Amino acid sequence: MSTTLKPASPPEAPTLPTPEKPGGRNPMAAHPALWLFPVPALVLYVTFFVIPTIQGVIYSVTDWDGFSPTAQFVGLDNFVTIFTSDDLFRNALSNNIKFMLVVVVFQTIFSLVLAVFLSKNSKSSVALRSVFFFPTILSSVSVAFIWKFVYDPNFGLINSVLEAVGLGRFQSAFLGNDNQAIYWVALTQVWFHVGQMMIIFIAGLQQIPQELYESAETDGASRWQQFRHITLPMVAPATAIVMAYTTVQSFKAFDLILGLGGNPPKSSLDILSTRIYSGFANSQFGYAAAESLVFMALIAAITWIQRRAVKASNPDA
Amino acid sequence: MSYQLTRRAVLAVYAVLVIVPLVVVIFGSFKTSQDLFASPFAPPTTWRGGNYQKVVGESGLGVAFRNSVIVTGLSVPLTLFVASLASYGIARTTGWKSALLFGFIVLGMAVPAQANMIPQYVQFETFGLTNSLLGLVLINIVTTLPIAVFIMTGFLKTLPKELFEAAAVDGSGPWRTYRSVVLPVSVPSLSATAIFLFVIHWNDLLYPLLFINDAAKRTIPVALLSFQGEFLTDYPLLFTGVVVASAPIVIAYVFLQRYFVAGITAGAVKG
Numbered sequence: 112m113s114t115t116l117k118p119a120s121p122p123e124a125p126t127l128p129t130p131e132k133p134g135g136r137n138p139m140a141a142h143p144a145l146w147l148f149p150v151p152a153l154v155l156y157v158t159f160f161v162i163p164t165i166q167g168v169i170y171s172v173t174d175w176d177g178f179s180p181t182a183q184f185v186g187l188d189n190f191v192t193i194f195t196s197d198d199l200f201r202n203a204l205s206n207n208i209k210f211m212l213v214v215v216v217f218q219t220i221f222s223l224v225l226a227v228f229l230s231k232n233s234k235s236s237v238a239l240r241s242v243f244f245f246p247t248i249l250s251s252v253s254v255a256f257i258w259k260f261v262y263d264p265n266f267g268l269i270n271s272v273l274e275a276v277g278l279g280r281f282q283s284a285f286l287g288n289d290n291q292a293i294y295w296v297a298l299t300q301v302w303f304h305v306g307q308m309m310i311i312f313i314a315g316l317q318q319i320p321q322e323l324y325e326s327a328e329t330d331g332a333s334r335w336q337q338f339r340h341i342t343l344p345m346v347a348p349a350t351a352i353v354m355a356y357t358t359v360q361s362f363k364a365f366d367l368i369l370g371l372g373g374n375p376p377k378s379s380l381d382i383l384s385t386r387i388y389s390g391f392a393n394s395q396f397g398y399a400a401a402e403s404l405v406f407m408a409l410i411a412a413i414t415w416i417q418r419r420a421v422k423a424s425n426p427d428a
Numbered sequence: 429m430s431y432q433l434t435r436r437a438v439l440a441v442y443a444v445l446v447i448v449p450l451v452v453v454i455f456g457s458f459k460t461s462q463d464l465f466a467s468p469f470a471p472p473t474t475w476r477g478g479n480y481q482k483v484v485g486e487s488g489l490g491v492a493f494r495n496s497v498i499v500t501g502l503s504v505p506l507t508l509f510v511a512s513l514a515s516y517g518i519a520r521t522t523g524w525k526s527a528l529l530f531g532f533i534v535l536g537m538a539v540p541a542q543a544n545m546i547p548q549y550v551q552f553e554t555f556g557l558t559n560s561l562l563g564l565v566l567i568n569i570v571t572t573l574p575i576a577v578f579i580m581t582g583f584l585k586t587l588p589k590e591l592f593e594a595a596a597v598d599g600s601g602p603w604r605t606y607r608s609v610v611l612p613v614s615v616p617s618l619s620a621t622a623i624f625l626f627v628i629h630w631n632d633l634l635y636p637l638l639f640i641n642d643a644a645k646r647t648i649p650v651a652l653l654s655f656q657g658e659f660l661t662d663y664p665l666l667f668t669g670v671v672v673a674s675a676p677i678v679i680a681y682v683f684l685q686r687y688f689v690a691g692i693t694a695g696a697v698k699g
Contacts, residue, residue, distance in 0.1 A: 141520055141521045141522065142520075142596070142601065142602045144601065144602045144603070145516070145517045145520050145521050145602050146517060146521065147517070148513045148514060148516050148517030148602065148606070149513065149514035149517040149518060149529055149533075151510050151513060151514070152510045152511060152513065152514035152533065152573055152577065153514070153529075153533070155510065155566070155569060155570050155573065156533060156536065156570060156573055156574075158551075159548065159551060159552070159566060159567065159570040160536055160539075160544070160548075160570050160571070160573075161536075162551065163544055163547035163548040163550070163551045164539060164544055164547065166547040166550065166551070167543075167544060167546065167547040170546070170547060177546075177550070221442075224438065225438075225439075225442065228435045228438060228439055229439070239439060239443060240689075241685055241689075242443060242446055242447065243442065243443075243446060244688075244689060245446065245450075245681070246446060247692060248627055248674075248677050248678070248681050248688060248692075249631070249670075249674050249677070250630070250631035250633070250648070250649050250652070250673060250674070251631065251633060251649075252631075252633060252649045252652045252653050252673070253652065253670040253673055253674050256652070256655075256656070256666045256667070256669070256670050257449050257450070257453055257667075257670065258449075259656075259663075259666070260449075260452070260453075260456075260468075260663050260666075260667075261449055263661070263663075266464070266465040266468075266661075266663075268448075268449065268452065268468060271468060302445065302446070306446075307692060307693065310689055310692075310693050311693055314693070334431050359540070362540065363540055363541070363542060365542055365633070365634060366633040366634070366649070369633070369637075369653060370653060370656070373656065373657075374653065383542075384540075384542035387542055387543070387545070387546070388542070388545075388638075390546075391545070391546050391549070391638070396546055396550070399546055400546055400547065403542070403543040403544070403545075403546060404543070406540065406542065406543050407538075407539060407540060407543040410538075410540060410543075411538065
């Protein structure tokens with residue numbers, strides 16, 4: 112966070128007296144050569160990022176297969192198909208929304224609860240923070256393999272434990288159950304990233320002036336009331352960040368889905384990003400490019416709506 | 429006090445949920461499948477390294493590991509270099525052109541990789557950069573450039589102007605100022621960004637999966653993903669792969685934790 116990104120104490124300014132300014136240049140003005148510094152970044156960014164993005168828009172109105180030298184211009188046909196008659200797309204979108212709802216709700220609540228419990232800088236809190244943060248640094252494929260075993264219907268950790276404590280009747284097929292699979296992946300995603308969001312909340316919580324709690328305490332406010340009327344409104348900016356980040360992250364859960372659901376994933380685990388990838392793998396470049404644009408627009412729209420909602424609910428924030 | 433009780437209970441339960449699966453994985457990597465299924469939580473009766481030999485040798489994770497070291501080892505410093513140059517230029521210039529430049533580069537953060545991957549594949553193919561480690565280095569630089577520029581420009585703008593002015597008065601041109609003032613002063617920001625990039629580049633699955641066909645050029649996440657087809661439910665082997673794949677990052681985490689938290693969180697808090 113910004114607090115930990117403080118600059119080291121700057122080195123002492125050079126003290127050698129140099130009365131003449133080179134070329135009579137005013138040292139307060141920006142040196143023109145400074146404009147050259149972003150050039151390497153710009154060249155790479157434009158060549159391999161911006162131009163492809165624009166090309167993507169062009170592909171999206173064609174039926175290009177990715178190999179043929181020519182492609183047919185099909186206008187908005189791809190988009191019409193996406194919105195009216197593509198059941199696979201609709202299925203992926205619906206999985207994505209289910210996934211997002213579970214992840215956003217659970218990840219936000221869990222990370223806030225953990226943050227509240229660990230916001231004081233005691234030794235044990237700091238230690239637990241680094242434990243809870245740990246899964247974030249793993250690769251999605253690693254996390255997927257760990258949870259594949261947790262969820263394994265025959266030998267998995269959850270079913271073994273349920274069996275051992277005599278609750279065998281609650282055993283589940285987890286990922287094998289098509290109605291539930293996407294939710295179990297969502298919980299894995301929460302386990303994966305809750306620690307990261309917790310750190311954002313802790314940074315927010317530590318900025319709340321302690322006097323607010325002290326005076327609430329003297330007024331006889333309960334812990335719940337303090338949480339409801341001080342913590343929650345004061346931490347709203349962090350909540351906005353966490354929810355926005357979690358939403359975007361949940362739409363990109365590509366690796367986790369491939370790791371847990373196989374490549375290509377079965378339809379109960381197919382999400383938009385894996386759908387686009389399948390389009391690519393099946394040489395439907397034009398169509399997949401159109402799906403990509405819808406995907407991008409969707410993320411932008413959700414982020415925007417969330418921002419509005421957070422602003423509306425916290426006029427002071 | 430019931431608050432303290434609740435707090436402890438919640439923290440204890442969550443600590444178990446995080447730690448137990450990780451311990452099962454580490455123990456499991458030394459077990460046979462039968463041992464793992466019979467008693468998943470127990471430490472292995474004998475610590476056999478057979479899974480590691482198999483995973484690193486036969487299954488080619490060793491080669492993938494080397495490829496990942498090369499790709500990440502080049503991507504991180506090069507991204508930092510290109511991004512810090514750009515950030516310095518942007519932070520030290522003013523006016524609408526500078527703001528436009530910043531906005532243009534940072535806008536890249538709004539484009540999800542999955543939405544851009546197909547035309548990017550075509551572009552890299554055109555340049556003969558698919559199926560090449562160099563191509564992966566390039567795509568890593570390009571995709572993380574916007575966020576790196578965002579973080580570092582933000583940092584450089586917090587530096588006192590006098591620092592640069594003093595250097596200019598002293599006759600230092602922009603390049604010398606970059607090397608002898610900007611870089612040394614930016615070490616904390618560079619380190620945090622480096623860790624952030626290290627985690628992203630090391631763990632990236634999407635682009636290597638897309639760009640690499642040749643098994644000898646796979647990076648760790650792709651090689652690991654291919655395990656699920658190869659070994660199906662040979663969990664001890666999957667776990668061994670997980671341990672090998674995660675080792676460099678975990679070791680770095682143990683020693684550089686502060687930078688991990690700072691870097692990864694700075695990446696999240698991009699407004």
